[in-house]
Amino acid sequence: MERLQKVMAQAGVASRRKSEEMITQGRVKVNKETVMELGTKVSPQDDIEVDGVPLQREAPVYYLLYKPRGVISSVKDDRGRKVVTDYMPEIEERLFPIGRLDYDTSGLILLTNDGEFANKLMHPKHKIDKVYIVKSRGIPTREQIKQLKKGMEIEGEFLKAEDARITSTDGKRNTAIIELTLHQGKNRQLRKMFDTLGVPVDKLKRERYGFLDLHGLNAGDYRPLKPHEVKQLRQLADENVK
Structure with a gap:
């Protein structure tokens, strides 16, 4: 009961x-x-x-998907574009994504049929680390990296990264690889921040969500979350909203 x-x-x-x-x-x-x-x-x-x-009741299920670029973080699209559930056709439960990744962003996204679990993870105070890898067209300066962490007002919203660091640069191609950690999940947040700095994003990928990563998966692959992972995510969200 x-x-x-x-x-x-x-x-x-x-x-x-x-x-x-x-x-x-x-x-x-x-x-x-x-x-x-x-x-x-x-x-x-x-x-x-x-x-x-x-009310349609199903046993709760939880999945991790490596979303490819050019895929909508939704279960349907009125323009006929690929959606995340297209990569999981054999799953019978009615899945929906937890949060979203932009159409041009690849990486880790969670799907479930457990609305309470999804709402818990998407709570604005959850502060779960989401780690992204950006390939930029242009090499940010030290001051620009500091600005990403300090935050900036864009279109009436305050956007900031919890952490940002350059992991490699290519002087000949004038590109850089930057690792960033977000707690926020605003629409096209990183692209807007980099555009404001004048260093456009070439590629963007979410590498980690909390303690979860993409180890062993290729783009389009998915796996069920283990029971202890679901429990750990609940605990992580509960700790952060206290």
Whole structure:
């Protein structure tokens, strides 16, 4: 038996707090009866409806995908472009990505059908390290690297890297490889920051998410997360939002 709002959150209806609001608003039925008590517990055999729509419950699953460039971080695209779930056709569960990677960015992205887990990791205070590798057209100066860590106002948003360091340069080609750590996950954040510095991004890849990396995977490959990895991610997010 689990609390009704937890089951709703896991099914991706809404966050647990929003699910509680939906219950108290009388929008949820269990076995055809409207339920407004937040302490209500349900079993896997109970029928749940939200706004008249039956709740589809699945066992929670968790995957890590090495997203290639030129792929949308979504489950469908109205322009017919490739989406992340195209690389996992044999997975029967209804997956969705946790957060996003830009169309032109490759690297590590997580997918699940556990809405509560996804909301926990995407909490604005989670502060989970996300490590990116940038190949730049131009070699940033020491002051520009400092500026990335200090932060900058762009289009009304304050964007910053938690850490940034040049790992290699190529003077002949005028390129550099920079490793950056982000806690934020703003749309096209690193590309905007580098464009503001006048050092455009040529290639961008997310190498790590927390303690997870792409070891043993090629672009387009995926693997299920191990139970201890899921537990560790939950603990990491809980620690960071306290």
